[in-house]
Amino acid sequence: MRLDQSQDAEGPPTLCDLCLAQVCRSLSSLCSMRADGSMSLIWAPVFPQETADQLLNHMAAKEILNDTTVGIFRNCKELRLRRASIRSCPLSAEAFHLALCPHRLLELDASWVSGGLTGADIVSGLASNPECRSSLQRLSLNGLRLDWESLEANGGIHVGFSSLRGLRMLNLANTDLNDAALEDICTLPHLETLDISCSAISKLTALLECKNTLRSLIAHRQRHLDMSPARLVFVFSQLHALKHLDFSEDHFSVDDSDGRDGDETVRQLLEGSPQVLPSLVSLDISGRKRISEAAIRSFVESRSGLVFLGLLATGVSSCDFFSTQKNLKVTGEADENQVCEALRRYRDRECFVREALVHLYSLTTDTDKPQPDVLKLVVSGMQRHPTSLHIHLVATACVFNLTTQDLAEAMPISLLSSTVTQLLNTMKNFPNHQQVQKNCLLALCSDYILQEVPFDKYLAAMLVINWLSSHEDPTLQRMAVAVISILVAKLSTEEMAQFSKDIFIMKQLLAIVQQKAMVGVVDSTLKFALSALWNLTDEMPVAARNFIECRGLELYEEVLESYYTEPSIQQKVLGLLNNIAEVEELQVDLMEEDLLEHILSLLQDSQVDVGVRYFAGGILAHLASRPDAWTLENELRSTVLKQLHDSIMTWTHLEREMVSYRSFHPFCPLLQTCQPAGVQLWAVWAIHLVCTQNTSHYSSMLEKEGLTELLKALAAHPSTHSDIKGLSDSILSMVEQHQIHAGAFNNQTAPQSS
Secondary structure, three states, X not given: OEOOOOOOOOXXXXXXXXXXXXXXXXXXXXXEEOOOOOEEEOOOOOOOHHHHHHHHHHHHHOOOOOOOHHHHHHOOOOOOOOEEEOOOOEOOHHHHHHHOOOOOOOEEEOOOOEOOOOHHHHHHHHHOOHHXXXXXXXXXXXXXXXXXXXXXXXXXXXXXXXXXXXXXXXXXXXXXXXXXXXXXXXXXXXXXXXXXXXXXXXXXXXXXXXXXXXXXXXOOOOXXXXXXXXXXXXXXXXXOOOOEEXXXXXXXOOOOOOOHHHHHHHHHHXXXXXXXXXXOOXXXXXXXXXXXXXXXXXXXXXOOOOOEEEOOOOOOOOOHHHHHOOOOEEEOOOOHHHHHHHHHHOOOOXXXXXXXXXXXXXXXXXXXXXOHHHHHHHHHHHHHOOOOHXXXXXXXXXXXXXXXXXXXXXXXXXXXXXXXXXXXXXXXXXXXXXXXXXXXXXXXXOHHHHHXXXXXXXXXXXXXXXXXXXXXXXXXXXXXXXXXXXXXXXXXXXXXXXXXXXHXXXXXXXXXXXXXXXXXXXXXXXXXXXXXXXXXXXXXXXXXXXXXXXXXXXXXXXXXHHOOOOHHHHHXXXXXXXXHHOOHHHHHHHOOHHHHHHHHHHHHXXXXXXXXXXXXXXXXXXXXXXXXXXXXXXXXXXHHHXXXXXXXXXXXXXXXXXXXXXXXXXXXXXXXXXXXXXXXXXXXXXXXXXXXXXXXXXXXXXXXXXXXXXXXXXXXXXXXXXXXXXXHHHHHHHHHHHHHHHHXXXXXXXXXXX
16 A cells, blocks of 8 residues: 656657667677677578668667677678767777778767777778778867877877768867878878867968868867967967857866966957858857957957857957847857857856856746757756756756746656766766755656656666765755655556665655654654655555654654544554555564554544554454454454444545556455455455546456455355445446447557457
């Protein structure tokens, strides 16, 4: 027995996605193992080329791409790769060479790979394939060590980027790129896009070698540049094909002196001749200082083709001039559009994501309209920067703003699911940061999210209970206990069994009950704690035993007496005692004369709420059903049996749902024809109650668990009391009607043959 807790806009996944996901789950059964430990598909058709790319990308996204699994791509005839992503995957140089280098690749994203694979390994491996030398157009090595020295030390030949003659796009952000390597890169005949952000470059003069082809230069956070502002502006001015320039700076990690030359370069560029970069389409100078609104206005007015301007953390994004520029997108902090544009464009830059989120929090504090697109951007920022405390501190506050009250109900379920999953990851990653934990808890404490959104309820319950153990703030304690109360009711039987084994959880919840009971307070925290304990012990003998070992029985006896006029408290207390009474080996712990006489008085008192009398009757029915285990006076048992029958016949039907059952197994002993009438009557009254309130669910359960046969036998037995027969027949009639309706529905919806 437990307390009752009463189309996605993004659409379903494609058939291709579902098939690829199934292949990923079944790799071990679809593959044999080579002698070197790598996988090989036992059999495979010739995959459509794009599907092979998608399979690799799925494996990378699901974090199952490694030295073992990447082996399936050694089969270049059936699995032909063209656009490959191994981003953040743990691959060795040998596995990379064997599985990927034989393919005629057009694109490769190897950003942030682990496993010892270096940029030098990748370039030399790709260059070893003559087809790749000319076919590869896009290469991303963001976050890798190039490490040419190690390659040469191990006997490898230094093959530079210039050997990949077909390259058009090269991303070397966050690498140890140096001036010599840049000179080699700039000899590439078709190079159009180059990202050298956060590298060790000191001179950009080499860019003049590709001035007629380079269309996009990304040079964020160039700390090692050793060029005068005038010389830098000259180099920029000679890049005749340049359409996109990013010369932004990380404003959080630079002081005035470090960034002064870069800021001066930007000032000269903005205030210089309109003939410098006249065809520029986008300019990003976010994080730069000492920029004037007048210079920005002049620069934009003289370049009619400009469609993007990055001004986050510059102090000039609120310039009135932008209101007249309808075709110009701006990143900044002046309004929500600018902030969201920043979150979209700067997903991989922690400094800018952090800055944008700070402003988004202020902009969404009093929002009253659902903004799923904005929430998606916030979650994306959290996913991209899993270890950044600064980002998660602000992002979790933004999540609360965007999902509070009724806002969550207008969001796509899949988005809410990924949002809650990210909140749980945040709670795991920052277990000791009180404000982050508080923000996550505030966002989780939504009845709609807890009841309707799919996520790992078991993990959430464990994280919240662990947080609860070290915090005593009354408001947060109330929310945490409320969350646990709902989550426990949502756990599967297997999860509940695992959860209930932890005696620490029992101690935590009982401590809250005791804390409240000591001062006689009736509040939501007490009610949530009692509900959680009730659900925790539902058909869980281990939890019920833990409850007794933690002296919960003594505490509950006190609560039962001291909260005599509080039916909501009494119901929850008696509901848990019902769960204990269902466990035969624990019934002896309830055989206390004072306790049973108190419960009996509740059963008999017509002034007491029917819900309270119902649970009181359940305890007494279970205990009285086993005469051999009854250790008190037989006279008391006889009184109990008589009062059960007399009392139940006076109960009015309850419209509200106050209880739900995980199964009807605890009722089986009570429905035997040899049981006393009072025991039988309580059982059939209880089943009748829940069946009338949720006929479909409980009718199916009765059939599945075989209770309809017990009810038929009970109704047909000559010694069965007429009151019990009447209720049994009513239940069986409901089951029969349900079967008729279900059969009719199935006939209507079944496919018809011609």
